[in-house]
Amino acid sequence: MAAFSGSSPFLSHTLTRPNHFASSQTPPPPTPPNLPSQPNPPTPLQSTASSSEQQKPVSVKVEQQKPSKTKADSTDWIASSLTRRFGLGAGLAWATFLAVGVVSEQVKTRLEVSEQEANTRNVEKEEEVVLPNGIRYYDLRVGGGATPRPGDLVVIELKGEVAGSGQVFVNTIENDKKRPLALVMGYRPYSKGLCEGIEYVLRSMKAGGKRRVIVPPNLGFGENSADLGPGLQVAYQGLFFVITALLKFDKVTDFAGSTNFVILAILTLVVKGSWHFRQVVLSLLVVLWGLRLGLFLLTRILQWGEDRRFDEMRANLGKLAVFWIFQAVWVWTVSLPVTVVNSSNKTPSLQAADFIGWIMWSVGFLVEATADQQKLVFKNSPENRGKWCNVGLWKYTRHPNYFGEIFLWWGVFVASTPVLDGAEWLVILGPIFLTLLLLFLSGIPLLEVSADKKFGNVDEYRRYKRSTSPLVPLPPVVYKNLPSWFKATFLFEFPLYSRNLPQEPLNWCRTNPVEKSDELKIG
Numbered sequence: 001m002a003a004f005s006g007s008s009p010f011l012s013h014t015l016t017r018p019n020h021f022a023s024s025q026t027p028p029p030p031t032p033p034n035l036p037s038q039p040n041p042p043t044p045l046q047s048t049a050s051s052s053e054q055q056k057p058v059s060v061k062v063e064q065q066k067p068s069k070t071k072a073d074s075t076d077w078i079a080s081s082l083t084r085r086f087g088l089g090a091g092l093a094w095a096t097f098l099a100v101g102v103v104s105e106q107v108k109t110r111l112e113v114s115e116q117e118a119n120t121r122n123v124e125k126e127e128e129v130v131l132p133n134g135i136r137y138y139d140l141r142v143g144g145g146a147t148p149r150p151g152d153l154v155v156i157e158l159k160g161e162v163a164g165s166g167q168v169f170v171n172t173i174e175n176d177k178k179r180p181l182a183l184v185m186g187y188r189p190y191s192k193g194l195c196e197g198i199e200y201v202l203r204s205m206k207a208g209g210k211r212r213v214i215v216p217p218n219l220g221f222g223e224n225s226a227d228l229g230p231g232l233q234v235a236y237q238g239l240f241f242v243i244t245a246l247l248k249f250d251k252v253t254d255f256a257g258s259t260n261f262v263i264l265a266i267l268t269l270v271v272k273g274s275w276h277f278r279q280v281v282l283s284l285l286v287v288l289w290g291l292r293l294g295l296f297l298l299t300r301i302l303q304w305g306e307d308r309r310f311d312e313m314r315a316n317l318g319k320l321a322v323f324w325i326f327q328a329v330w331v332w333t334v335s336l337p338v339t340v341v342n343s344s345n346k347t348p349s350l351q352a353a354d355f356i357g358w359i360m361w362s363v364g365f366l367v368e369a370t371a372d373q374q375k376l377v378f379k380n381s382p383e384n385r386g387k388w389c390n391v392g393l394w395k396y397t398r399h400p401n402y403f404g405e406i407f408l409w410w411g412v413f414v415a416s417t418p419v420l421d422g423a424e425w426l427v428i429l430g431p432i433f434l435t436l437l438l439l440f441l442s443g444i445p446l447l448e449v450s451a452d453k454k455f456g457n458v459d460e461y462r463r464y465k466r467s468t469s470p471l472v473p474l475p476p477v478v479y480k481n482l483p484s485w486f487k488a489t490f491l492f493e494f495p496l497y498s499r500n501l502p503q504e505p506l507n508w509c510r511t512n513p514v515e516k517s518d519e520l521k522i523g
Contacts, residue, residue, distance in 0.1 A: 119208075120145075121141070122141050123141060126139070134216040135201060136214040137212065139210075140210040141208070143206035143208030144207075144208050147203065147204065147205065147206055148207075150185050153184055154185055156182075162271070216343065254297035254298070254301065255294045255298040256327070257294075257331060258293045258294030260290075260327075261331055262287050262294070264331065264338075265338050266287065268283075268338070268339050274345070278341060278347075278350070278418070281358065283338060283342060286335070289365060289408065296376075330433075333429060334434050335430065336427040337415075338412060340419070340424050344419045346421070347419075348418045348419065351418045353414055354418060356414055357414035357415025357417075358411065360407055360411025360414060363407060364407035364410075364411060365404065367401075367473075368408065369404070371393045371401040374391060375394065388455055390464055395468070395476065396474060397468065397470070397472060398444075398469070402471060405438070406438060409430065409431045413428060440496075444471070448470075452498070457502055467479060470493055474491070
């Protein structure tokens with residue numbers, strides 16, 4: 001959010017002025033030096049009185065020496081030309097015409113300024129005005145001039161600072177040169193940090209007025225938005241990419257991804273500076289999740305050693321760079337709900353969606369944390385070496401940690417819905433992206449392939465996989481008796497999860513008819 005304070009904007013007329021007024025500001029071209037007298041060539045006046053046979057070549061020569069119209073950009077040159085051709089009276093008439101135009105323009109401007117000053121008044125009580133796009137402003141002085149129109153040249157003085165931090169990014173009032181800022185209404189790009197929000201406020205502001213304006217981040221810096229999203233992700237992930245590429249140290253990969261959520265949530269909350277209860281709660285939930293997951297993954301990789309996902313990437317810088325860029329996209333997309341909430345100016349009262357979302361987050365957080373700890377203890381036990389984890393929550397789902405992560409981020413989205421409006425509902429892409437990522441790309445498919453290759457020939461593992469849900473926790477007795485179409489449609493048991501599972505050998509029961517008949521005889 002950016003806060004601006006400005007005073008006494010000066011509104012000029014539109015820039016579509018007659019050419020004679022604009023051209024009067026340019027200095028006249030230097031007078032050509034007098035040429036020495038030459039008796040043979042006739043002067044221009046003499047050439048007009050000569051015979052027609054001599055006039056034709058002379059006229060061509062005069063046309064070649066005549067300056068083009070584009071060079072006649074000075075009214076003084078026009079006056080001197082008129083004087084030479086039509087006498088002193090024409091030149092004086094032209095000069096008088098210009099003088100009358102300039103004087104009348106100055107008189108008109110003086111009258112407008114005096115009328116503006118006469119109608120300008122200070123505001124005794126400041127009242128907040130909230131515009132539909134989130135801009136808030138307070139009138140400190142009501143101007144008496146005209147409101148600007150598209151194409152008008154507007155001169156303003158302003159001081160802009162980032163709300164919360166107090167960082168000044170533009171100041172034309174207290175600088176040494178005392179230079180105001182000039183802009184043409186309706187034309188971009190701007191300079192000196194002027195933003196789309198300020199232009200929006202100027203449309204209803206009369207010349208001579210003064211306002212204190214608070215602009216939301218999405219309008220704070222126009223096309224160069226102050227969004228901390230993609231840029232922050234790329235910078236943060238780029239730092240760890242350099243560490244990984246130069247030092248061949250990939251143990252910080254998951255830590256960098258998880259803590260990036262923390263940094264983004266904190267910065268969007270602090271930069272906005274509103275500190276509404278909903279913003280604080282959602283930011284705190286994301287911080288708790290990111291810190292817990294980041295520290296857990298860092299501790300686990302330090303215990304287990306190298307991350308096998310990077311065995312093929314360490315020597316290929318291109319693949320490594322693509323991975324880190326994709327991780328930045330993952331952080332930015334999944335964080336969309338909390339980012340939009342933290343940058344919103346809407347503060348509706350707490351609703352049922354808030355509490356439902358917070359409960360969903362709590363359940364998902366508890367499931368994910370419990371599942372991670374149970375699997376870590378199981379793997380660290382020497383007697384479980386070479387076995388798959390099927391204890392605790394892992395009895396009811398093959399991937400309880402992923403279920404918890406997906407469920408808690410859907411909870412964050414549900415808790416953000418009270419402030420969503422219009423295109424802001426697109427933040428639903430965050431939990432959708434995470435769900436699809438874990439179901440079809442980097443989550444469940446990779447772990448299912450790895451487990452099938454290790455334990456696919458073990459009958460007990462095959463029975464565990466047939467009777468255990470891949471994601472949603474269910475009792476094995478219930479799940480194994482459900483029809484296949486129901487599992488695939490509602491419980492995410494997709495065929496790709498078993499494509500690497502070895503086929504079961506067929507058990508043939510061969511019967512000898514002779515033996516059977518003998519057996520019957522004996523019986």
